Amino acid sequence: MNTAVFLGPSLPRKIAKSIFPANYFPPIKLGDLYKLTASHIQTVVIVDGLFDATTPVWHREILAFINSNKKVIGCSSMGALRAAEMAPYGMRGYGKIFQWYRDGVIDGDDEVSLLHGTEELGYLKISEPMVNLRHNISRAVDQGLLSEYQQSVLINQLGELYFGDRSVNGLLENIDEHGWQSTELTALIKNDFEDIKAIDAENLLEELQRGNLPDREESKGWFQATNKHNAIADIELGYRGTVNENYAVVPNLEILASLRHQWSKYSGMETQASAWQFLRLALDNSSKSDTSSYSEAENYKDHHTQRNPEVLNKLLTNNGLLEEEWINEHRFLFQLYNALEQGAKENAEESDKLQTLIEADSSKYKMLFLDFSRLGKAHSLEASQVSLVTDWARYRGFGPFEYGSANPRVNEESSLEYYHWLITHGPGHFGYYWNPLIAVFRKLQLEDRLSELI
Numbered sequence: 339m340n341t342a343v344f345l346g347p348s349l350p351r352k353i354a355k356s357i358f359p360a361n362y363f364p365p366i367k368l369g370d371l372y373k374l375t376a377s378h379i380q381t382v383v384i385v386d387g388l389f390d391a392t393t394p395v396w397h398r399e400i401l402a403f404i405n406s407n408k409k410v411i412g413c414s415s416m417g418a419l420r421a422a423e424m425a426p427y428g429m430r431g432y433g434k435i436f437q438w439y440r441d442g443v444i445d446g447d448d449e450v451s452l453l454h455g456t457e458e459l460g461y462l463k464i465s466e467p468m469v470n471l472r473h474n475i476s477r478a479v480d481q482g483l484l485s486e487y488q489q490s491v492l493i494n495q496l497g498e499l500y501f502g503d504r505s506v507n508g509l510l511e512n513i514d515e516h517g518w519q520s521t522e523l524t525a526l527i528k529n530d531f532e533d534i535k536a537i538d539a540e541n542l543l544e545e546l547q548r549g550n551l552p553d554r555e556e557s558k559g560w561f562q563a564t565n566k567h568n569a570i571a572d573i574e575l576g577y578r579g580t581v582n583e584n585y586a587v588v589p590n591l592e593i594l595a596s597l598r599h600q601w602s603k604y605s606g607m608e609t610q611a612s613a614w615q616f617l618r619l620a621l622d623n624s625s626k627s628d629t630s631s632y633s634e635a636e637n638y639k640d641h642h643t644q645r646n647p648e649v650l651n652k653l654l655t656n657n658g659l660l661e662e663e664w665i666n667e668h669r670f671l672f673q674l675y676n677a678l679e680q681g682a683k684e685n686a687e688e689s690d691k692l693q694t695l696i697e698a699d700s701s702k703y704k705m706l707f708l709d710f711s712r713l714g715k716a717h718s719l720e721a722s723q724v725s726l727v728t729d730w731a732r733y734r735g736f737g738p739f740e741y742g743s744a745n746p747r748v749n750e751e752s753s754l755e756y757y758h759w760l761i762t763h764g765p766g767h768f769g770y771y772w773n774p775l776i777a778v779f780r781k782l783q784l785e786d787r788l789s790e791l792i
Contacts, residue, residue, distance in 0.1 A: 341546070342379045344370065346386035347454040347461035348414045349539040358543035364457055366416070368393040371403045373579030373587050376658040381409040383546070385539050387416030389447065397424060402574065404428040406660045411552055412436065413542045414535040415450040415467075430552040432545070433538030435469050444469070450535070451501040465502045471509055472496075473534040474527055483523040491516070506531060572776045580658035582792045590658060590779075596791040597779055604778055609705045611777035612764045617708065617723060619770065620730035621674055657783040667784055668713075675710050678722035685725060691750040692721035703754070706761050712785075724757040731760055736768050 339360050345351055346365035355362065361379065363370065365386035374382065382403065387394055400410055400420060404427065412421030413432040421431030422439035431440060438444045449469050455462035475492055478484040484492075495512055496504055510527060513519050545552070576594060579587040597604060654661060682689045696703050707720045766772030782788050 340378055340380040341383065342374060342381070343383040343543075344385060344387065344417070345383075345539070346415075346457075347452060347463055348385050348535040350460065354539070354543055357540060358547045360546075366395045368395055368399070369577035369589070371395060371399045371410075372574060372577035373589055375403055375406055375408075375578050376655055376660060377579065377581050377587055378655065379408070381411065381551075383542065384410065384412045384417035384420060385414045387420075389416070389451070395420065399574070399577070400424055400429055401427060406662065409551070411542070414538045416447075418538070419447055419450060425555045428554065430554050432542045432552040434473070434534055435538055438469070444472070448501040452504075453502040466505050466509075467535060468496060468501065468504060470532075470534055471504060471506075474531055475509075477532065478523055478526055481522075481526065483520060483526060484518065488516070488518055572773055575776060575779070578658055580788055580792065581655040583656075583789070588792050593658075593788065593791045594775060594779060597782075598775060600791070601775075604782070606705060607778045607781055608764075608774045609761060610708065611774065611781050612761050612772075613706055613708055613723070613727075614781065615765045615770070615772065615777065616727045616731075616760060617674055618670065619765070620726045621670075621677055623730055624677060624726065653786050657786055657788045659783055664784070671708075671710065671713060674708070675713065675715055675719070678719040678726065681722040681725055682719055685722075688725065688750060689719075689721040692724055692754060695751060695754050696720050696724075703758065706758060724754055727760060728753050728756050731756070734768075736760065 341358075341360040342363060343354065343358075343360045344363050344366035345354055351362055360383075365388045366384050367388040371382065384395070394416065397420070401424070404410055404424075409430065410421075410424075410428075411430045411432060412418055412424075414435055418431060418433060418436040418439055421429050421436050423429075425431055425440065431437075435444075435450065438449075449472075450467050452467045453464035455464065472493060475484065475489050479486060479489050492509065492512055496509065499508070506527060510519075510524065513523065513527075542552070576591045577589070579589050580593060582588050650661070650664075653659070654664060703720070707718055707723050709718050711718070764772055764774070779788075782790070
C-alpha cells in the first residue's frame with residue numbers, strides 16, 4: 339500500500355479501512371509529512387490534523403512533499419483547509435467543505451475545529467464542528483423548515499461561540515429561544531443530523547478505492563527562497579525520516595540523537611564535511627563552466643542500478659533521500675571533479691609541487707580531501723582541491739596575512755598550510771551557516787551508511 343491517510347475524529351478508522359485499505363495514521367502534525375518523504379508512500383490523504391497545543395503541519399512541508407513528485411489530497415477538516423490554501427501549488431482538494439473554503443463561503447479554521455477524546459477513546463466528539471451545524475441548517479432551509487434570514491441569524495450566533503462550546507443541543511436551544519421550533523425541524527436536527535465531515539471523507543475514500551483522484555488545479559509552482567545549506571533546511575531534515583530494515587519510518591531526529599551520542603566515532607568525518615562545504619562554496623563562485631555533469635550523474639545512476647532497478651530505491655529509502663537530492667549531489671561531485679581536472683591541466687607545475695608536499699605528509703592531510711573513487715575516478719586531485727579553495731578564500735580576504743595574496747612569499751607550501759587552516763576552522767568561522775552534526779549526517783546519507791545509526 340503506497341497511500342497514507344491521516345484520520346481522527348472525522349470518520350471512525352474501522353469504517354475508513356473497510357472502504358479503502360491504506361496506511362492509517364493519527365491526525366497530522368508538524369513533521370509527519372517530512373518523515374514520509376523518503377518512504378514508499380506516494381499519496382497522502384489529509385483528513386484531520388492537530389493544532390492549538392500542537393504545531394500543525396507546515397505549508398512548506400506539504401510543498402516539499404509535492405515537490406518530491408508525490409500527491410497530497412485534503413478533505414473534511416484540516417485537509418480541506420490546507421487543500422484550499424495550497425490548491426494553486428499542487429495540493430488536491432475534495433468535498434463540500436473544501437469547496438466552501440475554496441469559494442470563500444467559510445474561511446476560519448474554527449469552522450472544522452472540535453474538542454474530542456484521545457485515540458484510545460476513539461476520538462469521541464465533545465463538541466460539534468461549525469461545518470456540520472452549517473450544513474444541517476442549510477438542509478433545513480432547503481426543506482422549507484427555516485428561512486434564509488433565520489439561517490443567517492443562527493449561523494452568526496453559533497459563529498460567535500468558542501468552537502468547543504458548539505453542539506447540536508445548543509443549536510436546538512437557539513431555535514427554541516427564537517420560537518422557530520417545529521416537529522419537523524427538531525426531527526431533522528435531532529434524528530437525521532448529517533455529519534458532512536464524515537460524508538466528505540467516506541466519498542473521497544470510495545473514489546480512491548475506484549482508482550479516481552480529485553482534479554488538480556493548474557499549479558503556479560513555488561519558489562523556495564532558501565538554499566540547501568541553512569537552518570530552515572536543517573529543521574526540515576530533522577523532521578524527515580528514514581526507513582529501517584523492518585520497513586518502519588525512523589524520524590531523523592532520533593538518528594541525529596544517535597549520531598550525537600556516538601560523536602566520538604564519527605567526529606573525524608567533520609573535516610571532510612568541512613572540505614565538502616568549502617569546495618561547494620568555491621565552485622559556486624568559480625568561472626569554470628560545465629554542462630556535462632548532469633548527464634554524467636544520470637549515467638552514473640543508470641550504471642548504479644542496471645543490474646537491479648531496486649538498488650537505488652533501497653539506497654534512497656534506507657538513507658532518507660529523494661532521488662532528486664541524490665542526483666543533485668552527484669551532479670555536484672561530477673561538476674567539481676571536472677573543474678578540478680581542468681585546474682590540474684591549466685596549472686600542471688603548481689599541482690605537481692602541491693601533490694608532492696601532500697604525499698610527503700599524508701597522515702596530516704589525508705582527511706582534508708574529498709575522495710572520488712566511488713564515482714569510478716582513479717585520482718582525487720588533492721592539489722587542485724587546495725588551489726580551488728585557497729584562490730577563492732584569498733579573493734575574499736579570509737585568514738591571516740601570511741596566507742593572503744598580498745604576501746609576496748606565498749608559495750605551494752603556504753597554500754597547503756592555508757588550506758589546512760581553512761578546513762580545520764570550518765565554514766562557520768567565516769560567517770557561513772555551518773552545523774557539523776547535520777553535515778556529517780548528510781555525508782553518511784550519501785555514503786549509504788545511515789543504517790549504522792538506526
